Amino acid sequence: MSEPAPKAEAGGAAGHRATGRRRRSVPDLVEGARAGDPRAVGRLISLVEDASPALREVAATLAPYAGQARVVGITGAPGVGKSTCTSALVAAYRRQGLRVGVLAVDPTSPFSGGALLGDRVRMQDHATDPEVFIRSMATRGHLGGLAWATPQAVRVLDAAGCAVILVETVGVGQSEVEVAGLADTTLVLLSPGMGDAVQVAKAGLLEVGDVYVVNKADREGADRVRRDLRNMLALGSWPDGAWRPPIVLSVATTGEGVDAVVEAVDRHHAYGVDTGELARRRVRRARAEVEALALVDLRTRLDRLPRDHRLDAVAARVAEGDLDPYRAADELVGQMLGDQPSKIGDPNGGATAARSR
Numbered sequence: 001m002s003e004p005a006p007k008a009e010a011g012g013a014a015g016h017r018a019t020g021r022r023r024r025s026v027p028d029l030v031e032g033a034r035a036g037d038p039r040a041v042g043r044l045i046s047l048v049e050d051a052s053p054a055l056r057e058v059a060a061t062l063a064p065y066a067g068q069a070r071v072v073g074i075t076g077a078p079g080v081g082k083s084t085c086t087s088a089l090v091a092a093y094r095r096q097g098l099r100v101g102v103l104a105v106d107p108t109s110p111f112s113g114g115a116l117l118g119d120r121v122r123m124q125d126h127a128t129d130p131e132v133f134i135r136s137m138a139t140r141g142h143l144g145g146l147a148w149a150t151p152q153a154v155r156v157l158d159a160a161g162c163a164v165i166l167v168e169t170v171g172v173g174q175s176e177v178e179v180a181g182l183a184d185t186t187l188v189l190l191s192p193g194m195g196d197a198v199q200v201a202k203a204g205l206l207e208v209g210d211v212y213v214v215n216k217a218d219r220e221g222a223d224r225v226r227r228d229l230r231n232m233l234a235l236g237s238w239p240d241g242a243w244r245p246p247i248v249l250s251v252a253t254t255g256e257g258v259d260a261v262v263e264a265v266d267r268h269h270a271y272g273v274d275t276g277e278l279a280r281r282r283v284r285r286a287r288a289e290v291e292a293l294a295l296v297d298l299r300t301r302l303d304r305l306p307r308d309h310r311l312d313a314v315a316a317r318v319a320e321g322d323l324d325p326y327r328a329a330d331e332l333v334g335q336m337l338g339d340q341p342s343k344i345g346d347p348n349g350g351a352t353a354a355r356s357r
Helices: 006-011 014-019 026-034 038-049 055-065 082-095 150-159 196-202 222-234 258-275 277-303 309-319 325-337 350-355
Strands: 070-076 100-106 132-138 164-168 185-190 211-214 247-249
Touching: 026 038, 026 055, 026 150, 038 055, 038 132, 038 150, 055 150, 070 082, 070 258, 082 100, 082 164, 082 185, 082 258, 100 150, 132 150, 150 164, 185 258, 211 222, 211 258, 222 247, 247 258, 258 277, 309 325
Parallel strands: 070 164, 070 185, 100 132, 100 164, 185 211, 211 247
Antiparallel strands: none
């Protein structure tokens, strides 16, 4: 179901009113999420998205429950029907009896910093389904189209027992490739009249797609899009045994071809398990996340440098000729790296700094 709006959370049912939004501990919220409580799921994602001081505790508590869900990224240019396709996929997975999570990454409001498109604007058909969790997240100016907090939000939905998590990206053209680093399987959507397959090549999406979906296939030009895409893929160099991305035609508004998309995703998942590629992809994902957090920490320390008295001290030694500037810089960096790490997740810490960039 859609994560309740803040007012609904504050009021809530009698059982939730007794605990209170502010009084629930992180372990209690995680247990609630694992039991399928949509308020607990929504609150945990809010803690992650807002860079709460509890962020580290949230991450540590969620860690044992990670890695169970299949993460499917959905990307493509604006107007190809990503939201409609996402809704159709939710319906298909629900017919299989699976619990589904949806993270819809939206543009940022310049006034509130929140998502411009609410989760109730999207996917109304699933809003009352207790086995579907839908959350809109703001990009907050992040160029790649994915909110910086998305990896932790995926872990929240994973802990909540979602068998499949669909991550729908904002669709911002050439920067819309980082979903491949987050997803187990990446769907690249195209449609007739939207620049065709040539735009996919220009955007770099040929390198990230595991399954290509030509949506709105009932329109004129769909076969040409498929043909052009097939020709471009044929130009690639494919090692023996490598996954060859299939091209699927669909009409998401009617559900036509959606089962074929699900089948293609299933085949890619099976391939990843059998070859070990899924495990390798998840390690790469974790590596990228750790690297990003480490860079946030380093940037935060550098931001403090102009106020660091040690800079004045080494500068004075350089000015007096006791130290050359290169050795001074090495000495200063060594001292800074020996400092306590910045508390990523603090209101004035690394996550906030990263979000403002």
